[in-house]
Amino acid sequence: MISRRGCGLAAVVAVLLVGGLWAFFGGWYGSGPLEKEQHFIVPNGASLSTVAERLEAQGVIRSATGFALRARVFGGGSGIKAGEFAIPRGASPSRVLAIISSDEVIRRFVTVPEGMPSIMVYERLKAQPALTGDVAVPQEGSVLPDSYAFEKGESREALLRRMQVAMSRTVQELWAKRAPDLVVKTPAQAVILASIVEKETGKPSERRMVAGLYSNRLKTGMLLQADPTIIYPITKGKRLGRRILQSEIQAVNGYNTYTMVGLPQGPITNPSRESIAAVLNPARTDALYMVADGTGGHVFASTLQEHNRNVAKWFAIRRERGEL
Incomplete structure (x- = not known):
């Protein structure tokens, strides 16, 4: 027969056991101390205990020891991932572990638009506060x-290297698929001509035609006479913001294709994949001239006489617009 004292002791043990279990589970699924959403970074190669200590230090959880213990008991503790995560207000330890073990990594992006010159790529990288370290202006x-x-904290240099590796691989891939008998004989020449194509037309549908026109000029020894090659030595590819001066048209340097035969000494911007592809598979055309058509595109011509008529039409359009 169990005494009253024994029953009382058993009841106390039961209460303590239930209370302990409640504390253990409640401490895992109950609300956490975070008062507002916070970003949390899990470093590459960080252990569960290290992450737990960082979580406690930043006020995301109450106890690093309790978090690590429960994470191991409930599983998933070894599945934490490196990256930056958004932890919501009041997130329970269970929710915190689920977040840092998931693919809910905060994605940050730097966009380099088609035809952005390297000086502006440099400025964009420098202006991104989530990146670290210095970086030089990349080669055009x-x-x-x-x-x-x-990821937040990544170096500017590392991100730039990825951009450059992407260009190198793209050029290699497209060069392997190039058409026969091209006027450009090396991948470097292809990038130079593609940079001119990129700057000369804003219409993707015209790229191959513009590439064919400039290929014809190179084959026949004609001056390319591409206005963007006049501007590049002046602004490094940024907008000029005014009309080109006659003295600038007549300037002799390594880029101005009004005073030199052949390609410039280097690219005048960072060309898109599409412009490189256009240069390596240009349109079959006898066009040697082009002029704006008033719609954002160009009118092409194979003779100077035809071109002069197109130019006259373009000037008439500009007069109607009050631009002349």
Whole structure:
């Protein structure tokens, strides 16, 4: 027969056991101390205990020891991932572990638009506060225009290297698929001509035609006479913001294709994949001239006489617009 004292002791043990279990589970699923949403970074290669200590230090959880213990008991503690995560207000330890073990990594992007010159790529990297470290102005034509994801704290140099590796791989891939008998004989020449194509037309549908026109000029020894090559030595590819001066048209340097035969000494911007592809598979055309048509595109001509008529039409359009 169990005494009253024994029953009382058993009841106390039961209460303590239930209370302990409640505290253990409640401490895992109950609301956490975070008063507002906070971003939390899990470093590469960080252990569960290290992450727990960082979580406690930043006020995300109450106890690093309790978090690590429960994480191991409930599983998933070894599945934490590196990256930056958004932890919501009052997140329970269970929810915190689920977040940092998931693919809910905050994605940050730097976008390099088609035809952005390297000086502006440099400025964009420098202006991104989530990146770290210094970086030099990249070589013109070495960056592939695209959107690049990065993690907070990544170095600018590392992100730039990824942009340049993407360009190198793209050029290699497209060069292997090039058409026969091209006027450009090396991948470097292809990037230079593609940079001119990129700057000369804003219409994707015209790229191959513009590439064919400039290829014809190179084959026949004609001056390319591409206005963007006049501007590049002046602004490094940024907008000029005014009309080109006659003295600038007549300037002799390594880029101005009004005073030199052949390609410039280097690219005048970072060309897109599409412009490189256009240069490596240009349109088959006898066009040697082009002029704006008033719609954002161009009118092409194979003779100077035809071109002069097109130019006259373009000037008439500009007069109607009050631009002359």
